[in-house]
Structure formats: C-alpha cells, structure tokens
Amino acid sequence: MDRFSKQDAVRKLWIDQFVKVNDNRPELKRFAGLVGRVVTVNYNGKAIVDFQDGGWYDIPASEEHLVKVDANDEKAKYKNVNSAQVLPEKQG
Numbered sequence: 001m002d003r004f005s006k007q008d009a010v011r012k013l014w015i016d017q018f019v020k021v022n023d024n025r026p027e028l029k030r031f032a033g034l035v036g037r038v039v040t041v042n043y044n045g046k047a048i049v050d051f052q053d054g055g056w057y058d059i060p061a062s063e064e065h066l067v068k069v070d071a072n073d074e075k076a077k078y079k080n081v082n083s084a085q086v087l088p089e090k091q092g
Helices: 005-014 026-031 069-077
Strands: 018-021 036-041 046-050 054-062 066-068
Touching: 005 036, 018 026, 018 069
Parallel strands: none
Antiparallel strands: 018 036, 018 066, 036 046, 046 054
16 A cells, blocks of 8 residues: 555545534634535645635645535535636546
C-alpha cells in the first residue's frame, strides 16, 4: 500500500460534496447555517471549502467537523457562480 492511499480515500469521500459545518465546534460557528462545497482535500487531510464569500477555508475533512448535506435539497442555497466550478471532464 502506498503512502497516499488513506488520503486518496478521504479525497474521494469529500471532493465536490455540499457540506455544512458541525455546529458543536466553536471554531466553526461563523459558518453555521451556510452551505459550502468542498473544492478539494489536501494531503494534510484538510477540506478546502468554498462558502461563497470569496474565500476558501481549510477545515479538517472529517464528520467531526463537516456534515454532508443532500445536494438536491441544499444546492439552491449554494449560489456561487464565480468560483470553483465543477469540471467533471478534468477530474479523475
């Protein structure tokens, strides 16, 4: 098993998922109620999340910090058209 197998598995779980933050985490309170999209996951295990405010935030890619939401229900709340668009033909 190569040294990146675990990180690659985490990346597959989180990339392009719509998420909200875990409200029980005090350091994430400023994102409470916002829907974001995971742009990528770096090899330090941090999800790079776009919350539509022009910035991308690195948040640990775990269910302790992020909650996946149903894309069909929550996509309407994610209205960012200028940043981090999904390009399926370029993603592996």
